Every structure is written in structure tokens, then in C-alpha cells.
Amino acid sequence: MDPETPSETDTLAGTTPPEQVKYPNPFIVTPTTPHTHTIILLHGRGSNGPKFGTEFITSPTSTGATLQTTLPFAKWIFPTAKKRRAVLFKRIPINQWFDIYDINNQSYREHLQVDGLQETTELVHTLIEEEIRSGIPAERIVVGGLSQGCAASLYAMLCYKRRIGGYIGMCGWLPFAKYVEGCLGISLSEGDPGDDMFETLDDEESPGFFEKSDESNGNEGERAKNPTMEAIGFLKDNISFPISDDDRLEVLQTPVFLGHGALDEKVQFRLGEQARDALKGLGFKVTWEGYDDLGHWYKIPEEIDHIKEFLTNTLGIQSSD
Template sequence: MNTSSIEIIELVTGGDNSATPVASIVVLHGLGADGHDFVPIAQELDLDAVGPVRFVFPSAPVQPVTINGGYEMRAWYDIHPPGPDGSRAEDEAGLRASQALVQRLLDREAERGVPPGRTVLMGFSQGCAMTLLAGLRAPQRLAGLVALSGYLPLPHTLEAERSDANRNVPIFLAHGTHDPVVEVARGMHARDALRALGYSVKWHAYPMEHSVSAEEVVELNAWLLEVLGKD
């Protein structure tokens, strides 16, 4: 699968899509959503101090999702229902396919003139899982990873597969304490596992469900200005 096979929405901050971006933010949506989902959030951010920033909103392919009775929807990978002991079998083939697709999206930004060190990878829910999967394994150093309301996929492979270039990549990790879709414990497990491997994780918990809060947007804005303000 190449990037031309998926739908991509783009916008450049400052209201001028013809401006030359000095940074990029690739945003991965959650299960059943599409690239439009986080456009309003991006429009709430004030990154003028950085200069023109290109937001890239890809839409995941449409595929059957087992946990939803095989109903076809946009998904980065399949999700299986939990077993009797609460454990879940992960769709490793689907995760790996989308990992390769996300890496091609990152490479595409570099080809268009924004180096990896000026590119942030961001995702919500399923998109959060893909951000951690692909971002921590990306071969070139990224500006940062934003992981919202999700979890760490394929954790048993991370230590062996993680990229040396991104061992110190800044990570903004956030979760709702009342999340009924992805329990906050899964976000906390991701935080603890990443910190145990030496990653710099800024953890934020908010009194919300499976969503994004106004306070979260404010703190994310400040973090983005910090990581993108560095040369």
C-alpha cells in the first residue's frame, strides 16, 4: 500500500496553503473516524510562533473489524474482542502494514522539504497505537510523538525493534481518567513501559471520557511550541 492509495487532507497554519511549511504534523485518527476528525482540533492550535506548519490528515483504509461484528469501517488494523482472561490477540499483520504506511507518510514529508527532525507524529486511540508503533521504530529522529487516549501495541517487540535515532524523542502521552473505550490503565501501562526503557514521557490525565478536552489542547499547544521551536 502506498500513500496514493489513501485519502489525505492537508492544511497549512496561517491560512495560506501555498506557504512553505517549516514543520509538519501527521495526525492519525481513531477507529471508524477519518482524516476530517482532527481538523477542528488542529484549527484550535496557535503555532504562529513556529511559522507555517503543515498538518497531514490521512484516512485509514476501510476493512472489516472483528470486535464490531466484522462491520467494515476505516481502521489502521483489526481489533479482536478480549478473551476470557481479558487479554487480546493483536492483529500484528495489520499493525505492520499500517506501520509501513505511516513511515511512507513521514518519508513523504521529508521528500517535500520538511526534515524528520521538524515532523511530529500524532494519533488518537487506534491512531495513538500507530503513533507509538511507527514513531518509536522510525529510522530518523522525529521532533516528537503525541499519543492520545490509546495504548502501546506489540510491547514485547519494542526493545529489540526501537530505533536508536528516536530513543530520546519527546513523547506527549495523554488519557481520560473516565475513558470507557480504552481504559486509562492501558495508557498508564504505556507510560510505565516507555519510561522503563528510558523514554522522556510527559504524562497528562484529564477528567474526561474517550475524547479531547480544552485543557488538553492548551497543554498540547505549549508542548508543540516547545518541540518545534528547537532547530
């Protein structure tokens, strides 16, 4: 499963010299036939690339075949997150893409997420660009992840400059979704008014954290007229990511698959639905699968079947089984 428990100690990411907090080398599964596609997937909090990757690519479809055997032309890349001190676990360092205090009440101390999201976005973009330089076009590259890896990779995908081949998310959520909702002028997380995950900011922890900067980058007027551009612009501003004046938001053409268990005890089902609706509001074509009897994991073999079908349909390829 996706353990969200502390592990061995390490240095504190963000306060130590960069050479001490480099990401471990990713776990890579090479294709068994000529390399035509690349799939980059991020593990959940407390896990690592080899553990998650080995289990995922060997999970069977309904025919008994695995994703590795049905997609022999794909190169699989499973990065491992840095050790970051987790506030929830008394600042013990664990593998996590970003720190967060409460997944299901993200507004509380939400600023904890920013540094990790910034670094992880840069990592994911670097991996994509390396594959492009090696000869794999962006439209043949798929990104995604599980749990916190879904959240981090989804944020990174939204900040990318062009369309990629596809996105796969399992039992995850969209960080800072309420600000996307606000930019789009819609409410996607309505529910019990007494159980609103979006409470007010902790003013003592983050005074003025989301106030707009006085600096202008030349395209604020256009962003204000276009809710989608404003939403993507917020996500980039939030992690101090550069915004291009000629950004045509090609990434919105990326096909998306999201799967979530209705019995998920760690990331509430409504957060998956919220991510789905936010992406649809931005204009993405989203394939959504909810699994009634599933907790915090991916459904075997049904979800593996759905992921294989999504990949073959969106990438225009044929599996070997």
C-alpha cells in the first residue's frame, strides 16, 4: 500500500546546501522493444520509486498480463522523492514530494506545500525535457502518480508549457484547488457547510501569503480576462514559476485519467471528484473512474485495465495482449 509513515532521518530539504538534498536516481524500467513512449509516475508519501514501480508494472490486467508486457515499447521512470521533514510526524524526514499537515483539510498551514511543489515541478519538467532531447516527442510522454505523487505530478503537469501524451492519477487530489475554483468563478467542493475543507488561512503562520504582488509581468490584463489563464497563472505564481507572455496553454489538450476508491481512508473520495471537476472546468478531457469497494490504492485488475485502455486509446497505440 501507500505508507504515510516516517522513516530514517536525513537533512532538512530547503535549509541545507543543494548538493545535500539532490533527488535519488530514478528507478527506470527499459523497454523490451524499440523505445517509442515514456511514462513517468510518482510514488506516494513514505514510499520510493523502486518499491512503487516494481509493484505497479507487475500488477496484472484481467487477462493476467502486466502493463510492462502489454506496453513493451514504453520506458517507465519512477523517481524517488527527497527526504523532507514532515510537520505531521514531529519533523521526522520521510520521502515526500511536499510537506502537508492534513490532506483532507489542506487550508490549514497550506503554505507548507509550496517549496516541495516548486522543486517537484522542476524535477518533473526536467525529466520530460530529458526524454524530449533523447528523441521522444512530448505527445508520447505520459506523467502521473499515486496519492501524493498524483497531487504533485498533477500540479507539475498544469504548469508545463505544452501538451503531453497523457496524465494518469490514482487516489490523489489537486493542491490549492480552491484557488482554481475561485479563478473559474465556480464552486466544485460544495458539501456539508460544517465540514468545509477550505477554512480561512492561519494568519499567524502565513500573513498575506496569497496577496498579489505589485510587480507586473506584462500579461496580467489578459489573465484577468481569461479565467483559465488566471487559474494556471495562480498555480505558477504560487510556486514562483515563470509565466510566459505567449503561453497558449497547450497543456489543456492533454488527455487525463483519474481513478479513486470510494472507501479511500487517506484521501477522501470528494477530493478526487474535486480534482476531476477542476480539470474539466479548465477544459481538460477527463476520463474518470470511481471504484465502490476500493480504499487507498489502485484497483486490480479493473483499474489496471482502465489505465491500459486509456493509454492505448489516447496514444493511438496497440497493446501486445
